[in-house]
Amino acid sequence: MDAPRAPSDPDAPYETLTVAADPRAPREDRLAGPAAALRDGGLVAFPTETVYGLGADAFSETAVAAVFAAKGRPADNPLIVHVADVEAVDALAAEVTPLARTLLDAFAPGPLTLVLRKSPRIPAIVTAGLDTVAIRVPSHPVARALIRLAGVPVAAPSANRSGRPSPTRAEHVLEDLDGRIPWLVDGGPCDVGLESTVVDATGDVPVILRPGAVTAEHLRMATGLDPVEGYLHPASPAPHGDAPGAPFAAAPRSPGLKYRHYAPRARVLVADGPDDDARADRTLALAAEAIADGRRVGILAAHDTLLSLSCPLVASAVPRGKVVLSVDWGRAGDALAASAMLFDALRRLDEAGAEVIVVQSVEPAGIGTAFRNRLEKAAGGRGETDGEEEGP
Ligand code: TXA
Ligand code: MG
Numbered sequence: 195m196d197a198p199r200a201p202s203d204p205d206a207p208y209e210t211l212t213v214a215a216d217p218r219a220p221r222e223d224r225l226a227g228p229a230a231a232l233r234d235g236g237l238v239a240f241p242t243e244t245v246y247g248l249g250a251d252a253f254s255e256t257a258v259a260a261v262f263a264a265k266g267r268p269a270d271n272p273l274i275v276h277v278a279d280v281e282a283v284d285a286l287a288a289e290v291t292p293l294a295r296t297l298l299d300a301f302a303p304g305p306l307t308l309v310l311r312k313s314p315r316i317p318a319i320v321t322a323g324l325d326t327v328a329i330r331v332p333s334h335p336v337a338r339a340l341i342r343l344a345g346v347p348v349a350a351p352s353a354n355r356s357g358r359p360s361p362t363r364a365e366h367v368l369e370d371l372d373g374r375i376p377w378l379v380d381g382g383p384c385d386v387g388l389e390s391t392v393v394d395a396t397g398d399v400p401v402i403l404r405p406g407a408v409t410a411e412h413l414r415m416a417t418g419l420d421p422v423e424g425y426l427h428p429a430s431p432a433p434h435g436d437a438p439g440a441p442f443a444a445a446p447r448s449p450g451l452k453y454r455h456y457a458p459r460a461r462v463l464v465a466d467g468p469d470d471d472a473r474a475d476r477t478l479a480l481a482a483e484a485i486a487d488g489r490r491v492g493i494l495a496a497h498d499t500l501l502s503l504s505c506p507l508v509a510s511a512v513p514r515g516k517v518v519l520s521v522d523w524g525r526a527g528d529a530l531a532a533s534a535m536l537f538d539a540l541r542r543l544d545e546a547g548a549e550v551i552v553v554q555s556v557e558p559a560g561i562g563t564a565f566r567n568r569l570e571k572a573a574g575g576r577g578e579t580d581g582e583e584e585g586p
Contacts, residue, residue: 206373212364217241217381220336222343228377229343237264239353239367240340241381242332244305244390244406245360245537246367247276247350248375249340252286255317258349262319264374266356271449272322273349274307274330274390278342283329286313286347293417294395300416303333305386305407309394309448320349322449330390336381352389357457359537359572362387366541387534388564392448394424403448405564407533424448425567458544458551460492462573466555470526474499477554482511484550492519492548494539496526499554519546526554529562536565540572 215224228238235257238249248265250257252275262269275286280302284290287310290298294308312327321327332338341348352360355370364380371378391406393413400413400421413421425448463484465477477495484491491512493500500520502508521539524531536553543551553569556562 203373208373208376210368210372210375210378212368212378212380214380215241215336215339217334217336220339220381222339225336225340225343225379228379229340229345231377232340232344232348233346235260236377237261237375238340238377238379239361239364239371239375240337240350240379241334241364241384242276242337243334243384244332244386244388245362245384246353246364247274247337247348248353248367248371249276249348249350251344252316252320252347252349254346255319258317258319261349261351264371265351265354267351268356269319270322271351272324272328273320273351274328274392275316275320276330276332276337276341276348276350278331278338279303280331282347283308283310283331286316286327286329287311288313289396291395291397293398293400296417297393297395297400297413298331301408301412303331303338305333305390306330307390307392307404309392309396309403311396324449326394326396328392334381334384336379340379359458359540360389362534362537366538369541383534383538385534387537388561388568391564393421405567407561407564409560409563411560457572458540460544460548460551462540462551462553462569464555464569464573465495465552470496470557473554473556474502474526477552478502478508478512480552481517484552485512485516489550490518490548491516492521492543492546492551493517493553494521494523494536494543494551495554496528496532497522497524498526518548519543523554527557529556529560529565532556533561533565536568 232238235254250261280298289311307328307330309326309328316327353367354361361367362384367378386407391408392404394401399419401424402421403424410421463480465473465480467473467476477499481491500522523535556565
C-alpha cells in the first residue's frame, strides 16, 4: 500500500487513508500499512469496543507529541497505553498489584483501564508527568491485531478533537481529524459507545476514576470490595502527591476530569426523574419549553417517549414540525442501548441544526451511571466543577 501523501496545508497535512477491516476477523494484510506506520512513529485511528482511539507508539515521544497536536489536547491530560495481551501489562508497570491482577483476570481484555505505577520506560509525555500510567487491553479484534502487528504498546486517547464527543464510528473520526492524521482503520460502529472504566489499582481498593461498562457492581463482584467512586470528587487533591502511604486519604482524581468533554455545539438539557415515566414526561416538558422559547429542538429519548409525540395533547405542545430531529434509543430502561447511541446521536442532532438537545436520562445503575456521567458533561460540565453541574 502507498504511503500517505503529505501535501502543504499545515492544518490538514495528510490525505487521510481509510482502511476497512472486518470487525470480527480482520485480515492481517489490510492492517500491515497502518501497523507499519505506528511502528514508524505515525498516527493511526482505530476501533476499539468502547470508542475509536488515536494511536501512536507509546515509546516514541515525538509520535505521542503528534497525538496531542492532532487532537488539540492539553499536555497535562495523560493518555492510555493499549497492549494486545494481558502478559504485556507487566512490562509497562513498575508494580502490578494483587488488586490489578484480580481485575485483569476478571475483565481483560475488555473495556477497563487500570492506573498503575509506571515503568521508567514510559516517556513522561504519555503520563503528563505523573508517576502512574493508565493501561488497557482492548477486546476488539481489530485493535488487538493492529497492536500485535505494530509490535509496540500504543498510546491512544479517543480519536476526537479535544472537547468534542468521542467517536463511535469511523465517520466521526473523519469529521474531527480528516487531513490531520495519515491513517484510519474503519471497523464499523463501536459496541459499547462510551469510554472505558478507569480504575486506580495502585492500592488495595479499586478507585473508579471514570465510570464505564465495567460497573461498580462488576468490580465489587470480582474483588469482594466496595469500590471508591473517585469521579464524584473531581476537585479533591490528586492521588499520588507527596504523602507516601496515604494515597486514598482523599478521593483521587483523573486529570481528564477537569476538562469539558463530550460537548456538542447545541445546549444539552438532561431530562431526569425518579423513574422512566417521570423521565419521559420531563423530556416532553423540556422540549415544549424550548419550542415555546422559539428554539430549534432535537430529542434523544426512549421509543415510547417519541411515540407519544403522536398523541394530540403532546403534539400541541411539541409539534413534530418544530423538532429538527428525534433519535430513538430503544426500550426505556435499556441503558446499554442508550449508551451505545449517545455520542453518535449528539453529533447527528448537532448536525441537524438543533439549538437545544433534550436527552432522556436513565436509571443511575449499571452502565446507566456512565451514561449519566457523560450526559452531565455534555450538558455543561466546565472547568474545575466539571461533572458537578446542575441538570435541567
Ligand atoms: O475507552 C477508552 O478508554 C478510549 C479507547 C480509545 O481506549 N480511550 C480514551 O482515552 O477514552 P482518553 O484519553 O480520551 O481518556 C483517558 C482518561 C482521561 O480521563 C485521563 O485523564 C485518564 O484516562 N488517565 C490517563 N492516565 C491517567 C493516570 N495516570 N492517572 C489517572 N488518570 C489517567
Ligand atoms: Mg477522550
